[in-house]
Amino acid sequence: MALFQRIEARVDAGIGRRRLGYALLALIVVYFLWFPNDTTQSNYAKTVFISGFFYAIMSSSWALLAGIAGQFSFGHMAFMGIGAYVAGLAARDGFAFLTPESVSSVGAIFIGTIVAGLVGLVIGWLLLRLRSAYLALFTIAFSELFRIVMLTEYDYTGGSNGLSLRPLLQIADVDTARQVEYYLMFALLIVCLLALYWVANSPVGLFLRAMREDEDAASALGVNVVRYKILVFVFTSMIVGLAGGIFYSDIGSERIIPEQLEILQMSLIIAYAVIGGMESLIGAAAGAFIARYLLEATREVVITLPFGLTMADGADAFVWEPGAWRYALFGLVMVLTLRFMRNGLLYPIITWFSGRDIVMKETVAKRESDEDHAARLEVGDE
Amino acid sequence: MSEINLELNSIVMRFGGNQAVDHVSFSVVKPQLIGMIGPNGAGKTTLTNVMSGMLKPTNGTIYLNGRRIDGHPPYDVVRAGLGRTFQITRALGRMTVMENMMVPGLAIRPRARQGDIEARAHEILDLLTIDHLTNELSRALSGGQRKLLELGRLLMLDPAVIILDEPFAGVHPRLQETIYSYIHRVHEDGKAIILISHNMGAVFELSQRLIVLNNGALIADGEPQAVKSDPAVIEAYLGEDE
Incomplete structure (x- = not known):
């Protein structure tokens, strides 16, 4: 945590979060533009x-x-x-x-x-x-x-x-x-x-x-x-x-x-948006893209065993075809998101880059009850 | 000067068999500060909802600055120049205080410069002593502060006639003073105000004219002192003597 705070302080003092965010976004766009030119990637x-x-x-x-x-x-x-x-x-x-x-x-x-x-x-x-x-x-x-x-x-x-x-x-x-x-x-x-x-x-x-x-x-x-x-x-x-x-x-x-x-298909759209962050357009878009990618990538899970270990059948990798289980796991992620991170998994990242949390921290300190508010006005009156 | 701003003609509001508002007629001239009182269930809030366009009256007509507004949707009524607050505050919770102020500002003056509207919002928030909460989500405000925010939003609309539904209810006495001075100031600006409140002290102190409702009907309309001694009003509040 301390390390993160040090990085945060550096960013705030230097380039600024918003600019860093835009820079990262630009990098992502460049990656997507370059991707089809990568000859190692299949159609x-x-x-x-x-x-x-x-x-x-x-x-x-x-x-x-x-x-x-x-x-x-x-x-x-x-x-x-x-x-x-x-x-x-x-x-x-x-x-x-x-x-x-x-x-x-x-x-x-x-x-x-x-x-x-x-x-x-x-x-x-x-x-x-x-x-x-x-x-x-x-x-x-x-x-x-x-x-x-x-x-x-x-x-x-x-x-x-x-x-x-x-x-x-x-x-x-x-x-x-x-x-x-x-x-x-x-x-x-x-x-x-x-x-x-x-x-x-x-x-x-x-x-x-x-x-x-x-x-x-x-x-x-x-x-x-x-x-x-x-x-x-x-x-x-x-x-x-x-x-x-x-x-x-x-x-x-x-x-x-x-x-x-x-x-079911409609529910998936909603699930992508919820996981990414339904009140953030870029969050929902990223959520959909990442979820689609993971759902495809996990059609077959292959984990190569280290240290020359082998499976019981002699194979050197653990292979799992989750099939429809992917959707069950995906549903679980959505349920947990709704319960613990209602604004979506990407919300903290997006908020951090937008610098909104700085504003929030500042204003939360200013919250007051009616009594405190009244007391402050009394002081002002004197 | 004595041009009529708001005119209600024989307004009736029926819900099924229940007559919530029963042939109510009165007119409002600005700048006038009118108190509207009546026991619980007298029809004050229903009448407010009818005037502000949230309910379409079963019968009767309402004119605002010469324009007929009964049955028009609320946003139309507001644009015509009648604004209201809600008995139970309706802050736009997950929007900041400034955004709460910008909504009416931009809705009424879509062509105005955003900077000008923001400057005006700051001015009003300052007047209402909640300028320090500009960037706070409005759901984080205390009950009294929410009342102040509602009053602030109303000023952004700059309506000719304002209906304040229970502005003092549940508000700390010191914040009530802020609301008092707000009402005085808005009144001095030349607006007509209809003040609905159970706080008799405040109503009698502020109002130049009192309207009393009972069982949906208007039972008295006049100078506060005269209304106070009106037998019909006393009966409505104290119940019939056996």
Whole structure:
């Protein structure tokens, strides 16, 4: 602990925590930019990263919706699905007055994004009077409804086989294709995070947090809660609709299947955000990426035994295939996080770099009871 | 000067069979300091909720500065110029004191410079003796400090008419003095204030006019001294003589 405090003092006196934080963030970005050029990495590793970026977008946008605006929605995956399905259908069958030939793959994704936003508008409006548990139940029902329709209408949607979207890229060389897909998804993540941060740090973000704390009080303070509630649904729906359209246009996956829209998948998004820190956009994104990575990395756990030791069967390594146990362990981590670190495992790190804990320490010392406050005023009177 | 700011015409609020507010009419001219009293369950808070837009009246109309506001959502009523505090304080707990002040500041004046709003917030917090808590989360404030913060948020809105619902309840006597001087000051600024309180001493001392509610109906409206000796008021407070 003493060592940590010495480092802390050095940082505070020197570069400053915030600048150090930005420097580290820049390093991480540079690492991600360099990663596909690492020839030792397989295409499979890149695929894992691509899916990590996708889930980072899902979790961070959910963090804005639930963590910052307080709208604990289970419909996030469904909005993603709307974006993907509508993009697929628009490219295959055309959309409104547009023929399939006149819809480009980018155009199809654009249509999917807009439709996801429009559905977000309607759902946001329907949810105006619903709070907490009712809102969650409503969105679960909406999400299931959408999934079952996609499953049942197999003539149009392909049912449980899923729907192929028109590929966004036409690159013959597999290695190059993976590389381009990687950069595309990473760029999308950066753009989405910037957009989310822009909203969260604007007056709108302040109003959203006020709404989360107390909707009636926010309204009594002049915040147009109707407008902002709908706005946050439309905005996040469009982000995940766009991400879904791009991801399933053969970037991360070649087809969208209804299984992706199950409550379990939605729960994973929530779990990533909770573990990373649901009130921090970057925390939720990092939580999702790290969790996805660990879930992939632990498909097979191989521990090479030291000192020439061998297992009973003569193997020199301990091998464990946890299978579904990974999710059980993951659930345990989430339960422990909720119980002991409600702001997420990354919260202390993010707080430290932001320097917020310095401000907190300063102001906690100033807390006082009514009596102390009154006594201080008395002294001032004399 | 005697332009009517707030006008209630025959307001009725019914919850099922229960008539919480029963044909209440009165008007408010600024700057006026009005006390609103009545026994528990008289309908004071319900009437406040109706005036501030949290409840839509079953019947009747409300005009604020010539604009009809009954049935309008609270944020609209606030923008029209009527602000209120809550009987049980509703601080935005996990937001700092400054953020609590910025919410109304930015909501009312979205185009103003953030720096100007912040400067104004500091001024008000200083007046309310809680400037040192600017960066503190508002849930960490004491009960009295929360009351002060609510009053501060109200000033950020700069409304023409202010309703204070039990501003003294559960507040340390010395902090009550701060609230007293706040009320005087806001009144001197030319605002109309409706003060709801069970603290009769404070109401009689501060008010220029008293409105008395009982069982949802307005039973007296006039000078405090005249109202005090009104038989209907005495009966409402002391119960019927057998």
